[in-house]
Amino acid sequence: MVRIALDAMGGDHGVSVVVPAACAYVASNPAVELILVGQEDVIKAAMPTGCKRIRIHHASEVVGMDELPSQALRRKKDSSMRVAIDLVKSGEADACVSAGNTGALMATARFVLKMLPHVDRPAIITALPNTKSHTWMLDLGANVDSSASHLYQFAVMGVEQVAALDGNTSPTVGLLNIGEEEIKGNEQVKKAHELLSGSDLNYVGYVEGDNIYDGSVDLVVADGFVGNVALKASEGVAKMISHYLKAGFKQSLFSKMAALLAMPILKSFGKRIDPRSYNGANLLGLNGIVIKSHGGADELSFGNAIKIADKAVHTDIPRRIEKKVEAHLLPGSEA
Amino acid sequence: MVRIALDAMGGDHGVSVVVPAACAYVASNPAVELILVGQEDVIKAAMPTGCKRIRIHHASEVVGMDELPSQALRRKKDSSMRVAIDLVKSGEADACVSAGNTGALMATARFVLKMLPHVDRPAIITALPNTKSHTWMLDLGANVDSSASHLYQFAVMGVEQVAALDGNTSPTVGLLNIGEEEIKGNEQVKKAHELLSGSDLNYVGYVEGDNIYDGSVDLVVADGFVGNVALKASEGVAKMISHYLKAGFKQSLFSKMAALLAMPILKSFGKRIDPRSYNGANLLGLNGIVIKSHGGADELSFGNAIKIADKAVHTDIPRRIEKKVEAHLLPGSEA
Numbered sequence: 001m002v003r004i005a006l007d008a009m010g011g012d013h014g015v016s017v018v019v020p021a022a023c024a025y026v027a028s029n030p031a032v033e034l035i036l037v038g039q040e041d042v043i044k045a046a047m048p049t050g051c052k053r054i055r056i057h058h059a060s061e062v063v064g065m066d067e068l069p070s071q072a073l074r075r076k077k078d079s080s081m082r083v084a085i086d087l088v089k090s091g092e093a094d095a096c097v098s099a100g101n102t103g104a105l106m107a108t109a110r111f112v113l114k115m116l117p118h119v120d121r122p123a124i125i126t127a128l129p130n131t132k133s134h135t136w137m138l139d140l141g142a143n144v145d146s147s148a149s150h151l152y153q154f155a156v157m158g159v160e161q162v163a164a165l166d167g168n169t170s171p172t173v174g175l176l177n178i179g180e181e182e183i184k185g186n187e188q189v190k191k192a193h194e195l196l197s198g199s200d201l202n203y204v205g206y207v208e209g210d211n212i213y214d215g216s217v218d219l220v221v222a223d224g225f226v227g228n229v230a231l232k233a234s235e236g237v238a239k240m241i242s243h244y245l246k247a248g249f250k251q252s253l254f255s256k257m258a259a260l261l262a263m264p265i266l267k268s269f270g271k272r273i274d275p276r277s278y279n280g281a282n283l284l285g286l287n288g289i290v291i292k293s294h295g296g297a298d299e300l301s302f303g304n305a306i307k308i309a310d311k312a313v314h315t316d317i318p319r320r321i322e323k324k325v326e327a328h329l330l331p332g333s334e335a
Numbered sequence: 336m337v338r339i340a341l342d343a344m345g346g347d348h349g350v351s352v353v354v355p356a357a358c359a360y361v362a363s364n365p366a367v368e369l370i371l372v373g374q375e376d377v378i379k380a381a382m383p384t385g386c387k388r389i390r391i392h393h394a395s396e397v398v399g400m401d402e403l404p405s406q407a408l409r410r411k412k413d414s415s416m417r418v419a420i421d422l423v424k425s426g427e428a429d430a431c432v433s434a435g436n437t438g439a440l441m442a443t444a445r446f447v448l449k450m451l452p453h454v455d456r457p458a459i460i461t462a463l464p465n466t467k468s469h470t471w472m473l474d475l476g477a478n479v480d481s482s483a484s485h486l487y488q489f490a491v492m493g494v495e496q497v498a499a500l501d502g503n504t505s506p507t508v509g510l511l512n513i514g515e516e517e518i519k520g521n522e523q524v525k526k527a528h529e530l531l532s533g534s535d536l537n538y539v540g541y542v543e544g545d546n547i548y549d550g551s552v553d554l555v556v557a558d559g560f561v562g563n564v565a566l567k568a569s570e571g572v573a574k575m576i577s578h579y580l581k582a583g584f585k586q587s588l589f590s591k592m593a594a595l596l597a598m599p600i601l602k603s604f605g606k607r608i609d610p611r612s613y614n615g616a617n618l619l620g621l622n623g624i625v626i627k628s629h630g631g632a633d634e635l636s637f638g639n640a641i642k643i644a645d646k647a648v649h650t651d652i653p654r655r656i657e658k659k660v661e662a663h664l665l666p667g668s669e670a
Contacts, residue, residue: 129575131574131578131579141513141514145522176564178476178479178559178563178564178567179476186479186480186560187480208563208567209563209564209565209567209568209569209571210568210571211571212571213568213571213574213575214574225521225561226560228513228544229513229561229565230564230565230568231544232545233547233548233565233568233569234544234572235544236544236545237569237572237573238572238576239466239545239548240464240465240466240548240549241573243466244466245601248600249597251600255599255600257596259597259600261596261597262584262593262594262596264590264593265583265584265586265590265594
């Protein structure tokens, strides 16, 4: 039985999304037990009757979406987020999922669970749709000013994540760069390129922003500042396109009729690139499984984050990453 | 009469795009004279009869799309790109447009035209569509590792570009950042935030990647590495969406019929966010007007880059920027 702790109070919608998503997940996954962490009375009020294999673990406090990570860490020791992570630490849960404040989740998880041996920094990884299937990308915002050896380590951890979750044992790896400079990119990227070129990873070289979505590589490696901006810019473009599509189909009676006919196609297309199907980012490098859901996640979307946690438990990601990192230490790294 | 020199050999398509775009532009803009720079026989062969106010200026060499900027600069003194810029320097042209290699264009323009007084680095600026109208963004790849004072100067130059081209004298300015870190962003961005907060620019604070496309601000300022990745990632998402839309409408007889009805709507929507309507990036900070067209530009797209050059001449961008920069020197900058 896989046991996953859910931060029931986290995200923009709290229990109104987490509780129904949990009930739906256990209903279709008989080998999973979920622990709803948060204010007992609030959770109970949101709980439909007949949910099986779900129990409530009371936690009195809630971390706000804009709360400073250091304050959440110091002052809110009985928050739903903290207690969900504590359950992973104590072994009562195999993984946890939170839609709360990313900074607080990262800081708390790092403090409670610690990093794996030899891992310098955690990194956030997720899958994004591409024209063929999907592309994995990290780091999505855990780090800024990543050094060459950090980027190298992100690649090592990312490769293991792809191997574990997709069964693709030698995924192609690209390093995110720009094509405009004479000797491309900045110093860190150039040095990371050398490290990766000399490794046994299936490194294919530099990729540019558009290659995230064209299926050129299985895994894209970037500094967290760059990766986060790329991700958010992509979300922005997709929203803008959807805005103009909707506006176009509402313009006239004719276009409204066309919309009726086009709707099934647009819907199936939307499903294909629906960010909700890609919700659930793994915080790699921690000694435990922590999945970050998008703050604005709805029920379907949060369910996907639970699925990612479930898969991560089955494939024992942290142990696999520990071994992979140990086998890929750079000369000069501590033994 | 505005005189614009066009690098006729540049870009993926060379004369087959530049020459017809030039003929179409002069036909509808009687106050413009164009100079086609490149191999005379090649240009002549591509020239339709009856094109007025276009003359050919022979240049024997061509800069390759993958040529190293330093080599293009040293070895190809009679390239179409170099000669087009030389014409701006000598005053025979008021501006030039090239779809060639960005690195070579930047290096050559900087060498020939020099920077404006007090400008440390040039920056590439363009307009991008948003849900309301458009957002200007710089730098798109001229610089990596921009310091806080570089970012500040990009903002100053960008504001003047927006003022000149949109007549918006106090555009809102946002600094591109990520929301994940406790004290947001990296050191350079945090310092630039202080510099901008203390300036008389209409600075509204940090923005994230999705704000580029939602109309939150008129101008987004970023380091060139970050800006370039954001731009390319956006292109990639748009291409992927278009790929899936087309595939969806081709799936069955029903969907093909729906496509026929939906086509006018999709077309008008496409026009709205057509990257071709946004083609033409200004290389700000140079002592002269140089417009970079997308390498893959088609006729419509290249025509838009000529229009941007035309507008830049009319509004005398370099002189305006020179004054603006002088009025916004940071304490400690050279006098």
